[in-house]
Amino acid sequence: MAAPDRDETSRATIVRVLSRRRNTLGVTVGPGAVWIVLLLVAPLAFMSAVSFATIENFQIVWDPTLEHYYDLFAGGTTEYSLGPVGFTTTAFEEAIMLSYAIATVATVLCLVLAFPLAYVMARLNDRMFKIVIYLVLLPFFTMYLVRAYSWVLMFGQNGILNQVLGLLGFGRVGAFEYGLLPVIVGLTHAYFPYMLVTLYASLDGLDFTLIEAARDLGASRFEVVKDHIIPLTMPGIVGGSLFVFVPSVGAFVTPQILGVGKVQMIGILIENRAIGEATNPATASAASMVVVVSVVAALFLVFRYVSLDELGGV
């Protein structure tokens, strides 16, 4: 009798080991779980712990305190008024509100710019689609820093935009100097592909005969968009918005380069507390935890209306 094939025996052993439910789970989920635990859960847990720790002589002392959270919201001196109501804010509150405002504007801009393009791409034939998606995504094959620095040349008091306006006789425009507008443009540019690809996935699954039917039954173009296309692609809109909004809130590079120190988004404030001259890892961690919690709360609200399965398409 011939000896059993050595490879066959090994294969049978592997199949037998893997067929046990616990081993199957270990092999399939294990590496991903270890990755997430080591690189996400553990740092987050450590950051959470540090946010409650005390700092003495620049060392972390495990003496729990809520002081760092209190300081984020207490003792604000910048005065604002909302009608008859006056209030003061801290730098942290201003930074987080500014970050949410900028991220919202960047998300809306991405949506408005990407939606028509995604719609056109969904209607194109295969060959034209490939050409368009290649042309649209081509700039994004370059490193983000390079693209961000290209905006540095465009903006500024004597940047290309203001120089062109000067040549045309309009004079310099203050909005084109470094600050809020360049940061919004930079973020919109950076995260545009995430919105575009998500919307395309959603629109590509759309049954366009429904739209034709609606038109045949007398719906105007506006009504078709409002009553059919938007509701049917809502998961894509929500998904794309998340992919733009969440990283925009915590953006660091774009406001650092295009804000030239004048746009203090939350990422910049945290960086200064974490590794800048105001070094204090506990306050930096507390600020980061507030951002994490606020973003998770926003996601929680979103997932009440859209399921996770729907986010990538229809």
Add this chain to the structure above:
Amino acid sequence: MSRRDTVDENRSTSSRRVSRRAYLAGTGAVGLAAAAGCTGSPGGGTPTINIITWNDYAKDPVVEAVESNVDATVEVTSSTSSTEMFQRMNQGGEFDIAVPNNNLVSRFIEADLIEPVNMDIVSNYENIYEKFKSFANQQFTVEGNTYGVPARWGWYGYAYNTAEVPDHEPSYKIMFESDYVEEDLAGAIIMYDEAAKTMPVAALYLAEAEDDPSYKEALTENDAMTFSEEQIQNMRDLLIDQKPRLEGYISSDTTYIQQFQQGNFLVGHSGRNEIVRLQENQGVEDVEFVVPQEGAMAWYETAVVSSDSENVDTAWEVVNQYMAPTAGAELARAGKSPSCNPDVADELSEEEQALYGRIDPERIEQFIPFKDIADDVSDAYFSAWEEVKA
């Protein structure tokens, strides 16, 4: 041996059976060798001294000049901030030497990270300008022990575009008062993106504008900046009012130079060395650096040696070499900044001496060294700076 030969040899080696004992012995030997490499003492030979400091210290001519006079291999990790140097050393064990700016040395002492200077080894300490010795005595000498060696220095003022901004009496008023010169400077002013450098400018301006010398006293009279909370609020308000006139806050030399050349600002708070680079390396002529009448802040890099270093004496020898005329001259060339040791100037050409050579000690007397903020107002100080930036 060709690459293929190596691969084949590895294959034949891997096919051999290796006993568990041989395997353990082998890994043990590799581990020991690796550990020896980490501690910088491979087999008791030339030690490796790891330094975290500014990029200029890592340039080949500088490192070669140091290594040629000391029995050590120098490995330099470049950093762009003193805070980063502090944090990396605070994380433990990695570096023998750091060279932060003087205002951060007190943090190293507070965190118990560094050794007192061994004056027997750092013989060049004797030669540095008396003023820097007095700065060192005031800022980082504890119970008679000095914890750092002033290495290289420079001063801050402002630079302006001479083609656009008319001649004027140098004053920080140009940054805070819109009618100080005829040129409209709205959106054309740059400040330094660091509280430690920009808050003192506000203090010096307020000392003159409000005829209140207490602002200047807070900068000069102690080993830290001792502003009151009220003074900090006034400085904050001044800087917030100034903000609409700014192009922004910049800390990188490269960005400063690029923005100046692009014509995005006309007046910029800056160190003298940035402007020397702008003139020497970029050939820019329409720029002038001035020291304002209110006073100028001076920085000086200070070499400190880690308490965790296994080669403390060798580390001080390396520091001593960075202060010596030969390596000191290379360092001055690399950063366009003068050494704290005036003897270094002897190694520089006449042209170099004019830019970063020996400085008249009387002139050094005019400068105020940057300092860390006093502990009791540090929260108010950093909050104020965050509010300025908000």
